[in-house]
Amino acid sequence: MLSDVRRRVMAPFQAALDRAIEDGLAAAALVDRNGKTVALAGALDEDIAMPLAALVMYRVKSEDLASRLFAGEVVSVTLDDREVAVGVARRQLFVVAVLGASSDAMHDRVRELRDHISRMLADVQGIALPPRSRGGGDSGPDPAELALAEYGVTVPRTRGKA
Numbered sequence: 641m642l643s644d645v646r647r648r649v650m651a652p653f654q655a656a657l658d659r660a661i662e663d664g665l666a667a668a669a670l671v672d673r674n675g676k677t678v679a680l681a682g683a684l685d686e687d688i689a690m691p692l693a694a695l696v697m698y699r700v701k702s703e704d705l706a707s708r709l710f711a712g713e714v715v716s717v718t719l720d721d722r723e724v725a726v727g728v729a730r731r732q733l734f735v736v737a738v739l740g741a742s743s744d745a746m747h748d749r750v751r752e753l754r755d756h757i758s759r760m761l762a763d764v765q766g767i768a769l770p771p772r773s774r775g776g777g778d779s780g781p782d783p784a785e786l787a788l789a790e791y792g793v794t795v796p797r798t799r800g801k802a
Contacts, residue, residue, distance in 0.1 A: 657681035667738040727754035
C-alpha cells in the first residue's frame with residue numbers, strides 16, 4: 641500500500657519532468673538530499689543525476705553557494721558537450737536539468753521547473769504517508785523514528801600506572 645501512495649504522490653512530479661522534456665530540456669531529474677533519484681525524464685541515467693549535480697556545484701563552489709541556491713538561484717555549467725543546471729526546490733529536492741541548447745529560454749525553463757516543483761512540494765506537505773508495516777507486535781517507533789538527543793561528555797583519559 642505504501643508504494644501505491646508514494647506512486648500517486650510522485651506521479652505529478654514525474655509529469656512535470658516529462659513536460660519539461662517536451663519543452664526542450666534534454667533531461668531532468670529530482671534528487672533528494674540523500675542522493676536518491678526520485679523522478680527522472682529524458683536522456684539521463686538514474687545513478688548519474690546526483691554526481692552530475694555535485695559536479696556542477698563543485699565547479700561553481702563559493703562561500704555563499706548554499707544560500708544562493710536556497711534563495712532560488714539556478715546555477716549552470718557546461719560539461720563537455722552539454723550544459724547542466726541545478727536548483728533546489730524548497731530545500732528538499734535538487735532539480736537537475738540537462739539543457740537541450742544553451743539559451744536564455746532554456747535557463748528560464750529550468751527556473752520555471754524548479755518553481756513548479758517547489759509549489760508542488762508545498763501542496764503535498766500535508767499528505768501523511770501511512771506508517772511502515774512492522775509486522776505483528778507493534779511495540780513503538782523504530783529507532784529511526786525516535787527523537788535524537790545528543791549530550792557532550794568529556795572524560796579525561798588516564799594512563800595506567802606500572
